[in-house]
Amino acid sequence: MSASPAEVVRRLRDGFGSGRTKPLAWRREQLRALRALLTERETELATALQADLGKGPVESHASELGFVVNEVDHALRHLERWTRPERAWVPRSLVPARARTVWEPLGVVLVISPWNYPVMLALAPVVGALAAGNCVVLKPSELAPATSAALARLLPRYLDDAAFTVVEGGVEETTALLEQRFDHIFYTGNGHVGRIIMRAAAEHVTPVTLELGGKSPAIVESGVDLAATARRLAWGKFFNAGQSCTAPDYVLAVGDGTADELERHLADAIRAMYGDDPSRSPDYGRIVNERHFDRLTALLEGGRVVAGGEHDRAKRYIAPTVLGDVEPDAPVMAEEIFGPILPVLRVPDLDAALAFINERDKPLALYAFTADPATKRRVLAETSSGAVGFGLPNAHLTVPELPFGGVGESGMGAYHGRRSFETFSHAKAVLDKPLSPDTMRVVYPPFTALKERL
Ligand code: NAD
Numbered sequence: 001m002s003a004s005p006a007e008v009v010r011r012l013r014d015g016f017g018s019g020r021t022k023p024l025a026w027r028r029e030q031l032r033a034l035r036a037l038l039t040e041r042e043t044e045l046a047t048a049l050q051a052d053l054g055k056g057p058v059e060s061h062a063s064e065l066g067f068v069v070n071e072v073d074h075a076l077r078h079l080e081r082w083t084r085p086e087r088a089w090v091p092r093s094l095v096p097a098r099a100r101t102v103w104e105p106l107g108v109v110l111v112i113s114p115w116n117y118p119v120m121l122a123l124a125p126v127v128g129a130l131a132a133g134n135c136v137v138l139k140p141s142e143l144a145p146a147t148s149a150a151l152a153r154l155l156p157r158y159l160d161d162a163a164f165t166v167v168e169g170g171v172e173e174t175t176a177l178l179e180q181r182f183d184h185i186f187y188t189g190n191g192h193v194g195r196i197i198m199r200a201a202a203e204h205v206t207p208v209t210l211e212l213g214g215k216s217p218a219i220v221e222s223g224v225d226l227a228a229t230a231r232r233l234a235w236g237k238f239f240n241a242g243q244s245c246t247a248p249d250y251v252l253a254v255g256d257g258t259a260d261e262l263e264r265h266l267a268d269a270i271r272a273m274y275g276d277d278p279s280r281s282p283d284y285g286r287i288v289n290e291r292h293f294d295r296l297t298a299l300l301e302g303g304r305v306v307a308g309g310e311h312d313r314a315k316r317y318i319a320p321t322v323l324g325d326v327e328p329d330a331p332v333m334a335e336e337i338f339g340p341i342l343p344v345l346r347v348p349d350l351d352a353a354l355a356f357i358n359e360r361d362k363p364l365a366l367y368a369f370t371a372d373p374a375t376k377r378r379v380l381a382e383t384s385s386g387a388v389g390f391g392l393p394n395a396h397l398t399v400p401e402l403p404f405g406g407v408g409e410s411g412m413g414a415y416h417g418r419r420s421f422e423t424f425s426h427a428k429a430v431l432d433k434p435l436s437p438d439t440m441r442v443v444y445p446p447f448t449a450l451k452e453r454l
Contacts, residue, residue, distance in 0.1 A: 005173075008165050009180045012108045012135035015162035021105060021133045024079060030130045030159055031079075034123065035072045037158040038065045044154065045119055048146035052118060054286030054316075059240065064119040067398070071124050074400045074417055075131040082131070082421045085430075097433035103425040105133035107183035112174060112197070114189040115288050116243040116338075118144035121211075122151060125186045126164075128420020134184075135163040139177060141189075142170040143288055175200075182206050184424060188245075191409055209413030209423055211245070212406050213336050215360065216385075218248035218367040218393065219353045220262055221375060222255045229369040230265030233342070234273060236367075236393030238320040241285035242340035246365045246387075246394045249337050250326070251344045252353040259346045263324050266342070267307040270320045279310070279317050287316040287339060296339040302332035303343055328356070350375060354382050362386075362408035367393050386410050 003011070020026055038045070042065055049055040049064060075082075088099040109129050113122040122140050129136045138155070140148040152166040167177060178185075178200035187197045188211040201208045220229055237247050253259035274281040287293045293316050300309060300321065308321030318340050326332060326343035333343065347353045357366065366385035370376060376390055386406035387396045397404050397416065405414030415423050433440075442449045 005167070005177045005180050008137060008167060008177075009108055009182070012137065012163060012165060015160070016105075016107050016135045018162070020160070021130075021135060021163050024083060026160070027079060027131055027133055028076060030163070031072050031076050031127065033158040034127065034130070035069055037154055038069050038072075038123075041150075041154050045147070045150055048144075048150040049119065051146040052115070052144040053240065053243070053288060054284075055240065056283045056285075058283065059285070060119075063240065064117055067120050068123045068127065070398075071127045071400065071416065071420070075127055075421070078418065079131055079421075082418055088429075090431075094431070094433060095439070096437075097431060099429070099431050102428045102430055103132070103421070104428050106424060106426055108135045108137065109184040109186065109424060110137045110139065110177060110180075110182040112139045112185070112187045112189070113141055115141035115143035115147075116240060116245070118147035119151070121188045125188075125209075125415060125420065125424075128415055129184075129186070129424045130159075130164075132421050132424035134424050136165070137177065137182070138164070138166045139174055140166065140168065142168070184209070186413075186415075186423070187211065194411070209405070209415065210411040211404075211413075211415075212364070212409065212411035213245045213338070214363050214406070214410045215249040215333075215336050216246060216363045216365040216367065216393075217353075217357050218251045218369065219350070219357075219375075219379070220251055220253050220258060221350070221368075221370040221372065222258045223371045224369045226258070226261050227265045227268070230262055230269040231272075232369070232392055234266055234269035234320065237342050238270070238273070238284070238340050239394070241287060241318070242320075242342075243285070243288065243338055244394060245338075246397060247338075248342070248367055248393050249363075250333065251342065252347050252356060253344055254347055254350055254353055259324065259344050263306045263322060263344055266322045266344075270307050270322070274320060278308075278319050279312065279315070284320070287318055290316065292339065293318065296337070296341060299332040299337065299339075299341055302326055302330035306344070308340070350378065354378065357383050362406070362410055364406045364410035365389060365393070365396070384408065386414075 046057050046060045049060045085100040085102045090097050090099050111125045140151050152168050181204040185201050186209045191212045194210045194212050274284050278284045303323030303326035306322040306324045308319035310319040321341045323343045326345050362384045364386040367389045368379045400417035403414035403419045404416040
C-alpha cells in the first residue's frame, strides 16, 4: 500500500530536518542526477510524450527535455553565486554593524503540474526547488498518464529518496495532498484550480506561485513583413497543437487590408510547415483528450475558415486552423482557446487594439509585430501582461534570466533561472552589531541625549 499524504510529508520533513539538503554539494548532486535522467531516459520520456500528446521527438527534445537540461546547466553554473549572502548598506545610526541577506531553503514544497508540457512544467520548478535546497513532492498531471507514470517510475531511481517524492493522481489525491502543510506550493494550470490551491494554502499560510493562463493577444500592424509575421505566429500557435500557455491566442490585425494579407500568409505558412495534410505530418501533435477535442471543435463555428478546420475525433486531430472575420463576442473569444485555432480580428487602429486588450484580463503574454518604435513604447506603457514579445511569440521563456510568470488573472510569482532559486528560498535578513562599543546607549530610555536634541 502506498504511503498516505501525511506520511509522505512527514518523511520529507524528516529528510529536511536532517540538514542533508542544505550543502551545495547535495544540491549539485541532485541537479546532476536530474540531468542524467533527462539524457539517459530521453527515449522513455519521449515515448510517453508521444503517447499522451502525439509529440514528435524534435518537439519533445526542444520544449521538454532539452529545456529542463538547460535550466539544470544554468543552475549548476550559477548556484555558487546565487547562494552567496548579499551585503546590505547599514544606516549611520547603527554603525558599527554588518547587514546581509542570506538565502535559506523553505523546507518541503509541493509542485503541481499540468498536462500540456508534462515533463518541462513538472521538472523546471523542481530544478529551482532542489537548487534552493528543498525537499519536493511532485504531483504530475493525470491527464498525461503515460508521462506521469514515467516520471513516477524514473525519478526515484535518480533523486534522493529522503528528499523527493512523486505522488500520482487526480483531484482526489491532490485534494488530500493540499490538506498537508507545505512551505511553498507551486501550481501551474488553470485559474479555477488556482483559486482552490490558494484557498487550501491559506489554511497553513503557505505562500503560492500560480502559473496560470489566459488569452494572449498578438497585435499585427501594417508595414511589417507579414509573411515573416505569419511564420512566427504559425510556429508559436501550432507548436504542441496550440496547447501552450504562451501561444498567441488571437490576432488583432490593425488597419485596412492587414487581416486579408496576413490570413493568406498564415495559410501559406501552415502548408510550408505541416504540408497539405497536417494529419500526416510527424511534427504535428494531437489534442490531449476527447473532452478538450469536443470543446475545441465547438469553437470552430466562430468565424470564416481561412485554413484548416478538418478534425477527427478518433485520432484527437484538429488541423491547424485560422478563422477570419471573428467578432469579439464569438465563443472562441470568450475563453482561452488552448488548441490549434487562431482567430483573426480586425481593429481600425492601435488605440482600438490597446483598448480591446485592456478591457480583458491581464494576459500571460502579449505579442506585437510592428515596424514602429512608438507602437512598442505604447504597448509597454499602456498595457499589463506577464511578458511582452516583439516579433516573436513564446521564446521569452527560453531566456533563463527573464522572470516567467503572469500578472492578475494570468498568475502570481515567477520562475526560471535565478527567479526559481529565489521563489523557493527565503531571503533572510541578518543584522550583526557588536555589543561594544555600545552605540545604542542614545536610544535607551530615559532618552536623555535624544531629548536634548528635540
Ligand atoms: P490540468 O488539468 O493538468 O491541471 C493542472 C493540475 O491541477 C493537475 O496536476 C491536476 O491534477 C490538478 N487539479 C485539477 N483539478 C484540481 C482540483 N480540483 N484540486 C486540486 N488540484 C487539481 O491542467 P489545466 O489546468 O487544464 O492546464 C491548462 C491551463 O494551464 C491553461 O489555462 C494554461 O494556460 C495554463 N498553463 C499555464 C502555464 C504557465 O506556465 N503559466 C503553463 C501551462 C499551462
